[in-house]
Amino acid sequence: QVQLVESGGGLVQAGGSLRLSCAASGRTFSSLSMGWFRQAPGEEREFVTAITWSSRTYYAESVRGRFTISRDNAKSTVYLQMNSLKVEETAVYYCAASSGIELSTATDDYNYWGQGAQVTVSS
Secondary structure: EEEEEOOOEEEEOOOEEEEEEEEEEOOHHHHHHEEEEEOOOOOEEEEEEEEEEOOOEEEEEOOOOOEEEEOOOOOOEEEEEEEOOOOOHEEEEEEEOOOOOOOOOOHOOOOOOOOEEEEEEEE
16 A cells, blocks of 8 residues: 655746645555646546656656656655646646556546545636
C-alpha cells in the first residue's frame, strides 16, 4: 500500500504561483511513477503531468511551459510548481502513484491517490 498526502494548496491571484507537494509512504518511492491530476466542480478528473521512476516527464498541453513536476526520492516527495496560474485552473489537485505503468495520462492506470488539495485562482 502507498499513502499519499498533498500539501501546498491555497488561494492565489491569476498570474501567480503555487507549489504543491505530495509525500508518499508505504512503498519504495523510487519505484513509483507519479502523476498530478485536477478536477474542477462538475468536471471529470483530468491529467496534468506525470514523472516516471526514471524522472522522465510529460505534461498536458494546457500546462506545458508553466507547470513543472519534479521528484525527490530521498524525501519520497513529488512536487508540482505552478506558474502563471489562470482562473480556469481552479480545481482540486490530486497526486497519484502507479506501481505498474511507467507513464500514463489515464486515471485507471494509477493505483493510489491522495486526498486532494484545493487550488483557487482568483481574478
